[in-house]
Amino acid sequence: MKRVDRRTxxxxxxxxxxxxxxxxxxxxAPTAGAQPRAGQSLGKDREAIGxxxxxxxxxxxxxxxxxxxxxxxxxxPIQCGWVSVPLxxxxxxxxxxxxxxxxxxxxxxxxxxxxxxxxNPGGPGASGxxxxxxxxxxxxxxxxxxxxxxxxGFDPRGVGKSAPISCVDPQEFVxxxxxxxxxxxxxxxxxxxxxxxxxxxxxxxxxAAMLPHMTTPNTARDLDVIRAALGExxxxxxxxxxxxxxxxxxxxxxxxxxxxxxVDSVVxxxxxxxxxxxxxxxxxxxxxxxxxxxxxxxxxxATFHLGDTRAEVQAEWVALRATAKKDPIGGVVxxxxxxxxxxxxxxxxxxxxxxxxxxxxxxxxxxxxxxDAAAPDMSDLAGNAATxxxxxxxxxxxxxxxxxxxxxxxxxxxxxxxxxxxxxxTWSNAWMNLPCATWPVQQNTPVDVRTGKGLPPVLIxxxxxxxxxxxxxxxxxxxxxxxxxxxxxxxxxSHGVTGLVNACxxxxxxxxxxxxxxxxxxxxxxxxxxxxx
Numbered sequence: 001m002k003r004v005d006r007r008t009x010x011x012x013x014x015x016x017x018x019x020x021x022x023x024x025x026x027x028x029a030p031t032a033g034a035q036p037r038a039g040q041s042l043g044k045d046r047e048a049i050g051x052x053x054x055x056x057x058x059x060x061x062x063x064x065x066x067x068x069x070x071x072x073x074x075x076x077p078i079q080c081g082w083v084s085v086p087l088x089x090x091x092x093x094x095x096x097x098x099x100x101x102x103x104x105x106x107x108x109x110x111x112x113x114x115x116x117x118x119x120n121p122g123g124p125g126a127s128g129x130x131x132x133x134x135x136x137x138x139x140x141x142x143x144x145x146x147x148x149x150x151x152x153g154f155d156p157r158g159v160g161k162s163a164p165i166s167c168v169d170p171q172e173f174v175x176x177x178x179x180x181x182x183x184x185x186x187x188x189x190x191x192x193x194x195x196x197x198x199x200x201x202x203x204x205x206x207x208a209a210m211l212p213h214m215t216t217p218n219t220a221r222d223l224d225v226i227r228a229a230l231g232e233x234x235x236x237x238x239x240x241x242x243x244x245x246x247x248x249x250x251x252x253x254x255x256x257x258x259x260x261x262x263v264d265s266v267v268x269x270x271x272x273x274x275x276x277x278x279x280x281x282x283x284x285x286x287x288x289x290x291x292x293x294x295x296x297x298x299x300x301x302a303t304f305h306l307g308d309t310r311a312e313v314q315a316e317w318v319a320l321r322a323t324a325k326k327d328p329i330g331g332v333v334x335x336x337x338x339x340x341x342x343x344x345x346x347x348x349x350x351x352x353x354x355x356x357x358x359x360x361x362x363x364x365x366x367x368x369x370x371x372d373a374a375a376p377d378m379s380d381l382a383g384n385a386a387t388x389x390x391x392x393x394x395x396x397x398x399x400x401x402x403x404x405x406x407x408x409x410x411x412x413x414x415x416x417x418x419x420x421x422x423x424x425x426t427w428s429n430a431w432m433n434l435p436c437a438t439w440p441v442q443q444n445t446p447v448d449v450r451t452g453k454g455l456p457p458v459l460i461x462x463x464x465x466x467x468x469x470x471x472x473x474x475x476x477x478x479x480x481x482x483x484x485x486x487x488x489x490x491x492x493x494s495h496g497v498t499g500l501v502n503a504c505x506x507x508x509x510x511x512x513x514x515x516x517x518x519x520x521x522x523x524x525x526x527x528x529x530x531x532x533x
Contacts, residue, residue, distance in 0.1 A: 046089070047090060047221065049092075050086060050088075050089035050090055050092040051089055051092075051225065053092040054089070054221075055225050055227070055228035056228070058085075058229035059228040059231065061229065062231065063083060063101060063230065064081055065080070065103070066080060066081065067080070068102060072129065074102055074130070075133075075136055077136075078102055078104045078132045078133070078136060079103055080101070080102045080129075081101055081102070082098045082099065082101065083099045083101055083222075083225060083229045084097070085157070085221070087163075087210070087213050088212075095209075097163040099154055099157065099163075099222055099225075099226065100129065100155045100160065100161035101153070101154040101226060102129050102131075102132055102153050103116065103132060103150050103152045104135045104136065104151050106148055106150050107135060107143075107147050108147030112147050113148060113150070114148040114236070114514075115259070116151075116232055116236060117145065117150065117151055117152065117236045117238060117513070118223065118226065118235060118236065118237050118238070119151070119152070119153055119240075119243070120156065120240070120242070120246050121241065121243060122265075123159070123242045123390060123397075124216070124393055124394050124398065125158075125159055125389070125390035125392070125393035125394040126242075126390060127159055127161075127386075128154050128155065128156075129153045129154065129160070130153060131152070132151045132152070132153055134146070134151060141498075141499065141501065144514065145510055145513045148513070148514055149236060149513070152226075152230065154226060156222065156393070157219055157222055158210055158389075159389065159390070159393050160389065163210065164389050165203070165206070165207035165214065165389065165393060165396060166206045166207060166389060167199055167391070167395065167396075168199065168202045168392075169388075170381070170387070170389075171381075174376040174384045175378070176328075176333065176376050177324075177328040177332055177333065177334030177336060177337060178334065178337065179195075179336065180325055181336055181339065181427045182335065182419070182427045192434070195431070196435045197435075197438050199395070200436075200438045200440060203395065203396060203440070204441070207392065211400065211440070211441045212400070212441045214393065214396035214397050215397060215400045216246055216249050216447070217444075217447055219246055219397075220249045220250040221253070223235070224250070224257060227257065234256075234257055235250070235254075235258055235259060235261075236513070237258070237260070237261045237262070238261075238264070238498070239261075240264045240496050240498065240499075241264075241468060241495065242267060243263070243264075244263035244265065244267050244473075245266075245267040245269060245274075247261055247263045247458075248263065248269045248447075248477055249447045251458065252447055252448070252450055255451070255452030256454030256455075257454075258456055259456065260459075260512065260516060261458045262458075262459045262498065262512065262513065263458065263460050263461070264460075264462070264498045265462060265463065265468065265469045265496055266460060266474040266477050267473050268281070268470070268476050268477075269473070269477050271445070273473075274402045275402050275404070275436075276402070276404050279429050279432075279433055280414060280415075282425070282467070282470065283418050284422050285465075285467045285468070286422070286424055286467040287421070287424050288465060288467070288493075289346035289466070290346045290467075293346055293355075294313040294317075296352055296530070297313050297352075298313050300356070304356045304357070304359070304360040304533065305363065305364070306356070306360055306363060316359070316363060317342075320359070320363075321338055324337075324338055329367055329370055329371060330368070330370075330375060332375040333370060333375050336428070337375060338374060339428050340374065341355070341358075341373055342355055343425065346424075346493075347468060347494075348494055348495055348496070349492075349493075349494040349500075350531070353532065353533055354373075356533070358370055358373045398436060399439040400439070400441060400442070400443060401444060401446055402443060402444065402446045403443045403444075403445070404443065405437060406437050408437065411430060411437065415427060449477070449480050449481075451483075457483040457484055457485065458483075458485075459485055459509065459512045459518060460477060460481075460484055460487065461489070461497045461498055461505060461509065462474035462487070462488055462489070462497065463527075464488055464490050464492060464493065465492060465493030466493050466494075466495055467493060467495065468495045471488075474486055474488075485518040486522045487505055487522070487523045487524075488522070488523070488524045489502065489525050489527055489528065490525065492527035492528060494528070497528075502525060502526075504523070504525035505525050508523065
């Protein structure tokens with residue numbers, strides 16, 4: 001799960017057969033004569049039937065591939081197109097929305113081609129359109145898999161090019177400094193609650209038609225329609241972070257449509273975790289990984305000069321935060337902006353050295369480096385719009401997927417307790433999600449993720465100390481998807497393991513995608529290389 005909230009600076013961080021069988025073969029599309037007219041709802045299993053109708057239509061239409069628009073930043077030979085899906089799957093002949101997709105063909109021969117590999121990078125709210133660039137940029141980790149698969153990306157519903165939603169003016173959303181997410185008083189809490197309520201109201205005012213349909217199950221249904229539009233009988237899927245939950249829901253709704261599935265950095269799919277408890281769990285895991293980064297900084301004190309113990313590095317952080325709270329650095333970097341910037345270190349090992357370098361420069365007297373790194377760029381209108389859109393989708397999907405506590409006393413109790421021992425992220429994460437307490441549209445019951453008829457073995461990859469998606473989530477999905485295999489990257493915590501150089505992991509992902517073969521038992525891999533200072 002990757003989530004960025006400029007309001008508080010929090011990171012919480014998503015066939016060829018025209019009539020397809022769904023839900024483990026239990027539901028089929030109605031005959032042409034029995035199909036409802038436009039504007040009518042379907043009856044029992046209505047979303048499943050609606051998906052079958054939409055998939056059949058997509059299979060007949062295909063995708064009209066063309067060169068990508070110049071401003072999408074997707075170079076030739078990547079091609080782009082659109083897939084029409086119902087806004088509401090109970091009304092498959094009703095309003096349609098267009099899902100942006102792109103692809104690049106497999107790099108091997110025609111005989112080597114095994115189909116399309118679809119990708120979701122997480123969020124919910126992240127775009128997957130850059131996935132084919134792993135081929136055009138010659139990413140060595142994916143070179144072998146690219147010989148056999150077309151790489152296909154897409155913007156999920158509500159994201160980017162696919163009927164994008166919005167909750168607030170983007171320039172207002174990113175402006176700084178934002179209020180300190182850690183409250184000093186009840187008045188501070190009331191102010192943040194007001195912001196959250198206004199944000200929820202803004203989502204409804206700006207995106208009311210989309211909000212009831214912004215759910216993970218609907219995105220999974222869109223994924224099945226895309227599969228059909230590609231002419232693929234079964235889906236090959238790579239999901240990272242929230243993309244693992246999308247994959248888990250897809251595998252539950254359409255088990256017989258899965259050919260191969262890799263899920264990396266796993267959201268806990270238990271109904272009891274989606275999504276309120278998952279975010280509380282995340283607060284604990286972030287603190288652990290924050291301390292891992294501090295330990296690394298301390299070991300490299302000769303480079304960074306921030307202290308040679310974790311406690312000394314933490315003291316520098318506390319001092320920096322206090323300074324920014326009293327007088328925002330450069331007038332724009334307060335505690336919220338600091339959290340927004342520094343949180344990338346517990347998220348990704350690739351950020352360890354860059355974040356430590358900026359921190360070190362600040363302590364040495366270079367405040368401009370911190371301003372450049374942590375302050376928003378108000379001139380980047382497109383980037384700010386993308387940031388606001390990503391946060392809107394994150395909020396809309398998580399709020400609609402599940403029921404959230406509506407009593408402020410529950411939030412206050414849980415986050416006050418957690419903050420005592422896990423202060424780095426807790427209150428930021430709370431304010432990030434608080435719009436869900438007053439969400440203006442129906443909240444649903446999460447899908448009961450489980451193994452259905454026809455689901456093949458799934459490959460699960462997880463770092464042991466992941467902050468954004470704690471390790472227990474991978475264990476839980478492993479239990480629920482029978483026949484799955486779990487690769488654990490021991491003593492590591494970078495989010496998104498399959499994108500890192502680690503032969504123990506990379507070779508097994510390649511082997512699975514190319515041959516379908518998995519190890520006879522779960523595997524523990526040594527960690528990838530520790531970042532250099």
